[in-house]
Amino acid sequence: MDKFAAVERALRSAAPHTLLSVVTVALTEEYGAERVELRLADYGMRSLQAVENVPGTTEPVLIHNSPQGRAFGAQEPSVTTGAGTVDVHVPVTIRGDRMGVLSVRLPEDRYEQSQQGEIQHICEALGHEILVAERDTDLYVLARRAARLTLAAEMQWQLLPGHSCARREFAIGAHLEPAYAIFGDNYDWSASADHLTLTVTNGMGEGIEAALLTNLAVNALRNARRAGVDLAGQAELAGQAVYAQYRGSAHVSVLLLRFDLDTGELETVDAGSPRMWRLRERSVESFAFDAQLPLGMFEDTVYVAERFTVLPGDRLLVGSDGVYEASSPAGEAYGQRALARSLMATRLLPPTQVPGAVLRELAQHHGEPPLDDDALVVCLDWYGREGDVDAGAPSARAR
Numbered sequence: 574m575d576k577f578a579a580v581e582r583a584l585r586s587a588a589p590h591t592l593l594s595v596v597t598v599a600l601t602e603e604y605g606a607e608r609v610e611l612r613l614a615d616y617g618m619r620s621l622q623a624v625e626n627v628p629g630t631t632e633p634v635l636i637h638n639s640p641q642g643r644a645f646g647a648q649e650p651s652v653t654t655g656a657g658t659v660d661v662h663v664p665v666t667i668r669g670d671r672m673g674v675l676s677v678r679l680p681e682d683r684y685e686q687s688q689q690g691e692i693q694h695i696c697e698a699l700g701h702e703i704l705v706a707e708r709d710t711d712l713y714v715l716a717r718r719a720a721r722l723t724l725a726a727e728m729q730w731q732l733l734p735g736h737s738c739a740r741r742e743f744a745i746g747a748h749l750e751p752a753y754a755i756f757g758d759n760y761d762w763s764a765s766a767d768h769l770t771l772t773v774t775n776g777m778g779e780g781i782e783a784a785l786l787t788n789l790a791v792n793a794l795r796n797a798r799r800a801g802v803d804l805a806g807q808a809e810l811a812g813q814a815v816y817a818q819y820r821g822s823a824h825v826s827v828l829l830l831r832f833d834l835d836t837g838e839l840e841t842v843d844a845g846s847p848r849m850w851r852l853r854e855r856s857v858e859s860f861a862f863d864a865q866l867p868l869g870m871f872e873d874t875v876y877v878a879e880r881f882t883v884l885p886g887d888r889l890l891v892g893s894d895g896v897y898e899a900s901s902p903a904g905e906a907y908g909q910r911a912l913a914r915s916l917m918a919t920r921l922l923p924p925t926q927v928p929g930a931v932l933r934e935l936a937q938h939h940g941e942p943p944l945d946d947d948a949l950v951v952c953l954d955w956y957g958r959e960g961d962v963d964a965g966a967p968s969a970r971a972r
Contacts, residue, residue: 576603577691581698589706593624596675596699600692605683607658611665611699612641613673615719616730617752618929621645621674624716633719641674646926650689659684663692667700669739671925675699723754725784730755732791734762737925742834742958743769747951748928757783757825758893758947759791763798769832770798773847773891773951776825790815790825790868804831804840808868808876812844815869824867828891832883837957840878844868847949848897850912852888852920857913885957890916890927895946899939911938927952 580599587595593611600606612621614636621641623631636642644651644662648671651662659679665672675696679688703713722730729749737746747760757776762769772794776787793811802810808829815825826845833839843862850859866874883889890912897908905911915934919927928950935948 577694577698580695584698584702587702589708589710590626590712592699592702592706596695599695600677604677604688605680606677607680608676608678610676611673612676613665613713613716614645614671614736615717615752616722616726617719617750618736618748620719622716622719624673624713626712628715628718641676644674645671648923650693652689654681657681661689661692663689663696665696665700665703667697667704669744669925670735670737672700672703718753720753723780725780726753726755728781728784728788729759732759732761732788734760738762738764740764742956743832744924744954744956745771745951746923746925746928747949748932750932750948755947756780757787758895758949759787760891760949760951761791761795763795764834767834769830769834770804771830771832771891771951771953772827773893773949774825774827775846775893775947775949777823782823786815786819786823786825789818790827794827794829803878804829804842805876805878808842808844808865809874812866812868812870812874812876813872816872819869821870821872824869826867826894828862830891831878832955835958837883837885837955838880839883840880842876842878844876846894847891848908850890850892850916851883852890852916853884853886855917855920857916859908859913883955883957885955887955888916888920888924888927889953889955890931891949891951891953892931893947893949895948896931896935896950899935899946899948901938902940907935907938911935924952924954 583595597609600609611624615622620633620635622633634641636645640651640653641662644664648664653660659681662674662676665675707713749755749758756779759774762771774787774790776783790811793814794807797807797810828847829842831840841862844865845867850857862879865876899907915931919930931950932948
């Protein structure tokens with residue numbers, strides 16, 4: 574373990590843009606590595622982009638058709654062999670957030686399978702340091718771009734917590750399309766020792782105006798949450814902030830969810846358009862919460878939280894109106910039947926892969942031309958803790 578501690582110390586003391594160099598030196602000295610490459614997933618979660626001083630110099634590799642992509646998708650090392658060499662591709666993932674893949678080329682006569690776990694340990698340290706380094710350098714942010722972001726998308730991605738998150742009680746996966754030109758859709762989450770708060774927002778309008786509106790609403794919700802305000806109070810304070818700025822001319826739809834990690838009790842405030850479905854065993858239900866006004870329509874809207882219970886094994890999926898309202902050439906809305914079929918078809922996938930799979934099904938359902946609205950999908954698998962309530966607990970109305 575001393576050699577790993579030395580690498581971790583070196584990473585912590587390195588300049589933000591030199592993290593890959595530190596890892597390369599360590600792997601070369603310890604294993605005789607001939608080549609070390611770090612690739613990060615792009616915003617669209619379609620390709621893995623090389624981290625390099627001049628972005629775009631190295632061709633990207635596809636996530637769905639490459640050895641690196643197999644390691645990324647399966648979250649397990651992938652090994653390929655060449656002429657006297659072995660390439661080991663190891664996922665870089667921090668607290669469930671899939672960042673990318675580290676690829677290491679080793680001489681065949683020096684490769685041992687046990688080295689996969691050792692390289693994984695180094696990847697964990699590297700991932701943590703990348704998160705810290707992003708405060709001080711654009712190197713890793715630029716590596717995630719397969720194309721230029723619109724200014725609205727730049728603002729929205731700065732708000733997002735990541736693509737995924739995992740703890741023993743739950744796992745979350747989320748995705749937005751179009752990734753490089755998003756407008757008002759957004760998601761946010763925060764977990765403490767006892768609770769998980771998850772919000773999905775949909776600001777009206779397009780472009781910069783939609784991004785500014787959503788930025789205001791998301792930060793108002795965070796401010797209220799961090800002040801210790803309850804879920805209904807968070808909606809009320811955020812609504813007041815939006816109204817104070819726009820005087821009712823603009824509003825934000827939001828679905829707020831707060832999970833008790835001990836009991837599985839779920840508080841919800843439905844203030845607008847995002848909708849939620851539940852997959853329990855082989856049954857898909859769409860929940861009909863009490864519809865309340867979007868944030869910012871009026872100055873002093875009072876919100877009321879509803880409560881129901883999630884059970885270990887439940888899968889929850891939240892979609893924006895760009896998902897469930899997208900229609901087929903025949904005029905059938907995706908949320909009418911196709912979304913339930915998609916949720917059943919993806920039931921064996923981990924939650925990190927479900928949003929992308931659902932959005933690909935959505936694109937096929939919609940056909941040409943491309944979607945004319947943001948499409949956001951958040952998938953949450955609930956594992957719970959020992960002592961969660963039994964299946965007889967009351968639940969929300971399903972339709």
